Amino acid sequence: MKKDYNKLWTLFRSMFVLSACTFGGGFVIVSLMKKRYVEELKWLEEDEMLDVTAITQSAPGPLPVNASVIIGYRISGIAGSLTAVSGTILPPMIIISIISMFYEQFRTNPYIAVALQVMRAGVAAVIFDVVINLAGNVLKTKRMMYIVMMIAAFIATYLLDVSAMIVILTCLGIGLADLAVTLTKKKGTVA
Numbered sequence: 001m002k003k004d005y006n007k008l009w010t011l012f013r014s015m016f017v018l019s020a021c022t023f024g025g026g027f028v029i030v031s032l033m034k035k036r037y038v039e040e041l042k043w044l045e046e047d048e049m050l051d052v053t054a055i056t057q058s059a060p061g062p063l064p065v066n067a068s069v070i071i072g073y074r075i076s077g078i079a080g081s082l083t084a085v086s087g088t089i090l091p092p093m094i095i096i097s098i099i100s101m102f103y104e105q106f107r108t109n110p111y112i113a114v115a116l117q118v119m120r121a122g123v124a125a126v127i128f129d130v131v132i133n134l135a136g137n138v139l140k141t142k143r144m145m146y147i148v149m150m151i152a153a154f155i156a157t158y159l160l161d162v163s164a165m166i167v168i169l170t171c172l173g174i175g176l177a178d179l180a181v182t183l184t185k186k187k188g189t190v191a
Contacts, residue, residue: 008076008083010041015068015087020095023119026063030056031130033067043075050137058168064088149174 014036022029030053037044044052052074056066065088072084099106106112138150149171156162 004076004079008079011072011075011080012083012087014041015072015084016091019064019088020091022064023123026056026067027130028123028126029064030067031126031133033071034133037071037075044071046137048074050134053134058172145174145178 018029018032018036022032034046034049034053038046038049052067052070055070056063059066065085068084068088069081072080072082074080076083135150138146141147153167153171156167157164
């Protein structure tokens with residue numbers, strides 16, 4: 001029982017710190033979650049984290065909350081999900097509550113304006129790191145279909161300004177069709 005409590009406390013504390021120190025949205029926190037839960041704590045495998053990233057991006061709702069639900073459940077079931085979500089949502093709630101009380105002072109403060117500009121550079125670097133890691137993992141599969149889909153998705157969103165939702169749904173459809181073909185081939189081989 002004490003071991004479960006310690007694991008839940010570590011999960012809560014990790015999510016709380018990650019959420020409190022993350023600026024720049026979901027991709028940044030997912031990268032930090034990967035470092036924490038895959039590399040440091042070794043609670044998840046690299047492939048599991050990639051699956052979590054894919055699911056959280058395609059599910060409705062905030063990406064950090066979606067990721068914390070899945071990671072928490074994977075680590076400690078429903079109690080883990082509730083613990084991880086609590087750790088994820090508390091810091092922004094506290095920070096936004098404080099900022100809203102002093103909104104006028106924050107809005108006109110030149111030091112805060114400079115700090116926010118500087119944070120943008122850091123956020124861009126972290127997002128770039130996530131992109132490189134995800135692209136590297138796609139290339140490691142050595143499946144030409146996945147590599148072509150990655151390149152086509154980039155061209156569609158960046159150059160042709162296609163909605164990310166359309167790209168995600170199209171990739172999902174192609175993935176499901178590929179799965180159906182693979183299962184049909186395996187079924188034919190077994191028979």
